[in-house]
Amino acid sequence: MVKLQDISHLLRMAAVFAVGLVLFLVFRSAFIPKSFGRYGHFRGDALAEIASRPIHYAGHQACGDCHPEEADTKAKGVHAHVNCETCHGPLAKHAEDPTSMTPQLPDVAHLCVRCHSENIAKPPGFPQVNVAEHSGGQLCDTCHQPHSPALVVGARK
Amino acid sequence: MTLTRRQLLVLLPAAATAWEFVLAGTPEAAPNYSSADHWWGMLLDITKCIGCGSCVRACAMENDVPDGYFRTWVERYHVDDFHIESPVVDSPDGGKEGFPPGDFSGGKNFFVPKFCNHCVDSPCTQVCPVGATFHTPDGVVLVDQNYCVGCRYCIQACPYGCRFFHPTKHVADKCTLCYHRITKGLTTACCESCPTGARQLADLRNPNDPIHAFLKTHSVQVLKPHLATGAKNFYYGLDGSVR
Numbered sequence: 001m002v003k004l005q006d007i008s009h010l011l012r013m014a015a016v017f018a019v020g021l022v023l024f025l026v027f028r029s030a031f032i033p034k035s036f037g038r039y040g041h042f043r044g045d046a047l048a049e050i051a052s053r054p055i056h057y058a059g060h061q062a063c064g065d066c067h068p069e070e071a072d073t074k075a076k077g078v079h080a081h082v083n084c085e086t087c088h089g090p091l092a093k094h095a096e097d098p099t100s101m102t103p104q105l106p107d108v109a110h111l112c113v114r115c116h117s118e119n120i121a122k123p124p125g126f127p128q129v130n131v132a133e134h135s136g137g138q139l140c141d142t143c144h145q146p147h148s149p150a151l152v153v154g155a156r157k
Numbered sequence: 158m159t160l161t162r163r164q165l166l167v168l169l170p171a172a173a174t175a176w177e178f179v180l181a182g183t184p185e186a187a188p189n190y191s192s193a194d195h196w197w198g199m200l201l202d203i204t205k206c207i208g209c210g211s212c213v214r215a216c217a218m219e220n221d222v223p224d225g226y227f228r229t230w231v232e233r234y235h236v237d238d239f240h241i242e243s244p245v246v247d248s249p250d251g252g253k254e255g256f257p258p259g260d261f262s263g264g265k266n267f268f269v270p271k272f273c274n275h276c277v278d279s280p281c282t283q284v285c286p287v288g289a290t291f292h293t294p295d296g297v298v299l300v301d302q303n304y305c306v307g308c309r310y311c312i313q314a315c316p317y318g319c320r321f322f323h324p325t326k327h328v329a330d331k332c333t334l335c336y337h338r339i340t341k342g343l344t345t346a347c348c349e350s351c352p353t354g355a356r357q358l359a360d361l362r363n364p365n366d367p368i369h370a371f372l373k374t375h376s377v378q379v380l381k382p383h384l385a386t387g388a389k390n391f392y393y394g395l396d397g398s399v400r
Contacts, residue, residue: 014162021169033304042291046301051190053337056219057346082352086211090218090346114255115209115352121233121256121266122207126353 057085058095066098070147077148087111087146112140190340192295196362197334198389199348200371201270203396205355208233208268212347212356213253216272219335219346226321227251228332229272229347236265236398244398269392269399270356272347273298273319273332274380277387281311281320281331290329296361296389297336302328316384334358359391 038044060083064071067084074080085091087106094101118128129135140146160168208231216222216229231252235245249256252268259266275298282290282298289305292298300311305328312320312329323330335345343349344358359368371393378395379388392399 011162018165018169036288039294040291041288043288043301043304046291046299046304047192047293049303050299050301050333050336051340053220055338055341055343057215057338057343057349059338059343059349079352081354083349085215086350086352090215114211115207117255117258119208119256119258120262121235121259121268123204123267126207 055092056090058090058092060084062092062095073145073147077145077150079147079149106146108139108141108146112144112146189342192293194362195295195339195360197275197296197339198359198361198368198391199334199345200357200359200368200377201390201392202355202357203267203269203392203394205353206231206268206270207353207355208252208256209352210252210255211350211352212270213251215346215350216332217253219338220333222330223324225250226324226330227253228319228330229270231256232269232271233259234265234267234269234396234399235259235261236396237261238264241398265396267394267396269395270347271317271319271380272390273315273334274317274386274388274390275332275334277389279386280314280316280384284310284314286310293336297334297339298331299333299336300329300331302326302330305329316381316386317388361389 033043033045035044035046036042039047063084070084074082074084088103089106091101091103094103113131116128116131118130122128135142144150210231212229213227213231216227217224220228222228229251230248232246232248233252233256235247237243237245245261247256247259256268275296277292277296279292279298282292285291286308287304287306289301290298290311291301302323307322307327307329309322309329312322315331320329320331322328335343335347338345339358345356348356348358357368360366361368368391372391375393377391377393379391380395380399381388
């Protein structure tokens with residue numbers, strides 16, 4: 001027959017371990033985010049948080065409904081595959097509520113040049129010009145309609 | 158009822174395991190987007206890139222990338238005819254405002270857009286000590302900026318130099334493949350603004366995605382294939398000198 005006094009030192013040690021285990025579990029549950037491990041070794045809520053960040057570019061599907069004329073002109077020219085916001089900038093706010101902001105007209109002097117100034121590294125077939133020689137300082141939209149840039153004299157409104 | 162020590166020792170871990178399930182809760186239902194149906198990558202056509210920097214500017218505006226830091230950038234390669242092994246590479250301000258004409262002639266010259274490869278076996282997620290950077294079920298590598306401790310280990314681990322330390326948030330930052338856009342059916346800001354179609358978002362799990370037809374008839378490469386990172390940025394027309 002084992003007497004209590006013979007095993008009391010073991011019981012005390014077990015109690016210390018039990019308290020330690022409980023403390024460990026309490027701290028662990030306090031420090032590990034609730035969604036950690038839901039999809040893998042990371043905080044599952046982060047997925048929804050990152051997915052809910054605000055959108056700035058509305059996307060090309062958003063423009064044509066209200067601006068059919070421009071969309072039509074663009075679709076017929078060589079800029080058909082250039083999306084509106086490439087030149088006009090991010091306009092998600094405008095697409096959501098047109099009165100909330102008015103888009104600024106692009107700065108033609110810099111905008112066209114970024115794509116069409118001569119550069120040895122550009123693909124050979126891509127239309128590029130030596131800007132100073134080509135226009136003599138005139139703005140591009142004096143002769144070109146940006147939505148369909150084949151030569152149109154007096155394109156500028 | 159009295160508990161024996163043996164019963165207590167069995168019960169405590171069992172209770173702890175059960176408590177974990179209570180804390181984890183049930184997974185959120187995503188109404189219109191099922192991550193199991195997608196596997197994201199990107200197709201980059203070197204023969205179409207004109208180095209205009211539209212992608213770099215769009216990325217900065219869409220994601221509030223601080224000035225001087227880049228989630229995507231464009232490099233210009235000049236491979237001299239007689240020094241093929243040591244190409245000259247420049248990327249003024251990440252190519253954000255395009256490229257000056259350059260003072261070289263001859264040789265082979267081209268642009269290479271770069272950004273996170275969203276590797277399947279990414280070194281950056283392997284080294285994160287806290288689980289702040291991770292793979293999503295749809296193949297995107299993300300950073301949980303609320304959980305990142307800012308140790309910068311992942312920044313050193315990325316062999317492509319795609320991560321940076323955010324100067325004001327003091328956490329790791331990188332391309333999210335516009336996760337907030339692609340989960341809503343939009344394309345990324347860089348693809349949206351690319352005027353030549355040099356960058357195309359690709360859903361490799363969607364059998365109707367145009368990339369499958371492209372891959373059947375074109376040979377593509379990834380950057381640093383010898384590192385076996387499982388990079389998912391597929392480059393068409395990539396020169397062997399690109400690192």
